Amino acid sequence: MEEEVLFCGLKLVFICVCVLVCVLKLGVLLWWRPRKIEDHFSKQGIRGPPYRFFIGNAKELVSLMLKASSQPMPQPFSHNILPRVLSFYHHWKKIYGSTFLVWFGPTVRLTVSDPDLIREIFTSKSEFYEKNEAHPLVKQLEGDGLLSLKGEKWAHHRKIITPTFHMENLKLLIPVVASSVTKMLDKWCAMSNSGEIEIEVSECFKTLTEDIVTLTAFGSSYEDGKAIFGLQAQQMELASDAFQKIFIPGYRFLPTKKNMKSWKLDREIKKSLVNVIHRRRENWGNEMVENGAKDLLGLMIQASTKELNPSSPSSLSSKITVHDIAEECKSFFFAGEQTTSNLLTWTTVLLAMHPQWQVRARDEVRKVCGPRDVPTKDGIVKLKMLNMIINESLRLYPPIVATIRRAKADVELGGCKVPRGTELLIPILAVHHDQAIWGNDADEFNPDRFSEGVARAAKHPVAFIPFGLGVRTCIGQNLAILQAKLTLAILLQRFSFSLSPTYQHAPTVLMLLYPQYGAPIIFRQLPDDVTSTQDQGL
Helix, strand or coil: HHHHHHHHHHHHHHHHHHHHHHHHHHHHHHHHHHHHHHHHHHCCCCCCCCCCCCEHHHHHHHHHHHHHHHCCCCCCCCCHHHHHHHHHHHHHHHHCCCEEEEEEEEEEEEEECCCHHHHHHHEEEEEEEEEEECHHHHHHHHCCCCCCHHHHHHHHHHHHHHHHHHHHHCCCCHHHHHHHHHHHHHHHHHHHCEEEEEHHHHHHHHHHHHHHHHHHHHHHHHHHHHHHHHHHEEEEEEEEHCCCHHHHHHHHHHHHHHHHHHHHHHHHHHHHHHHHHHHHHHHHCCCCCHHCCCCCCHHHHHHCCCCCCCHHHHHHHHCCCCCHHHHHHHHHHHHHHHHHHHHHHHHHHHHCHHHHHHHHHHHHHHHHHCCHHHHHHHHCCCHHHHHHHHHHHHHHHCCCCEEEEEECCCCCCCCCCCCCEEEEEECCHHCCCHHHHHHCCCCCCCCHHHCCCCCCCCCCCCCCCCCHHHHHHHCCCCHHHHHHHHHHHHHHHHHHEEECCCCCCCCCEEEEEEEEECCEEEECCCCCCCCCCCCCCC
């Protein structure tokens, strides 16, 4: 009896000690450590909104974001979108300066917008920084591919996939891309009886981009890939819906109707990808990947079928598995479809807002490519004006408005001592709209600033970073720009366009920058021989 009492007493003491340890750990994580970090940066002259227990600055962040997105921007439409899109940065920068601390729960982020320091983070001292973990919902969508991989495995995958995105390889896709664009525009013409039609372009460009991304990813397995990406598109809609609701930790694990649908889609996507990979492998002997356009799936399978050197221990760690191939396909669809469709949407909106630039771009396209001829690979390269317009669109409306890196070790950044584990928030949108870098017209649409190339467009060579910087620069940027140029060139040949009276200018962020109320555009068919501004009715 005494032994049982003693055992129960010891058990109770053990439980109390465990509870005490957990409480102490939580206290350190949620109170002592944040206060210590605040004190560390305060001594260096860096401050920010004060940390609040557990929630950090979440309450203020949500309040600022909701207020900013509660109504569209007034007319006349302005490109000064920073106060609306990154409202927390715009608000706190006025109080604490461009470099300040902001707390996402107990996680601290140091804002960095100085181009010299950005170059340090991404290039000259990039070995001290790493990509942070994505939000769980984003992680599910983007897969465990190039977007999230780190270290040797990332480098190995990047080396294998890179040939897919070489410009000479992408040029082989031009006839197919042009055919998809032409079919889309033919449908628009068929829908109009008067030669004029209103189109909500953001949805149309998503469908178009899905076709091109599927072709680039799956090649000869296009039809199978299209079905799989259709499932992933449904999953993206569910994730987007979840992002618009208040975040509740652990809610995604509850068996709600939408969560169960998301889980089912995830299982179907994985199963379908594995089946496609196995079928492609079985027919690999009949394929000649080296002689045609190199699709992502084909290159990954090619790498996975190469014999490994048994005497090399490192070869085992670099082996490409079916899981690796499936995850890379998911990553490419998530990044490729979203980025390119957003670029096309915002560039079309900008050309509709600024008809004088639409005229200049059309004159160039018709001069280089003819009034109706499909642009060739040589012609696309010569469209300098269109290239300038796309760059200006990426500057004013970058798909990714901010990016994050995490310090892997204690490091000095611009004279500031940054502790290991600190997250660095780089507000790309703020850098792109900075008047000190771009001039007093930073919030104006002026493609001429890129007339001498990207490097000379601003006062600093690292002021333009829509696709990132350094070794982790977006691998698909060539595809995004090529598709945008080709689509816009054919569009300009056939139509003049302007904003619909129902258009509301409301850029907002939901994973990427997108028009909150859509992008309705009015398109008017053009005769083949239109050359002047007056003839185009602009």
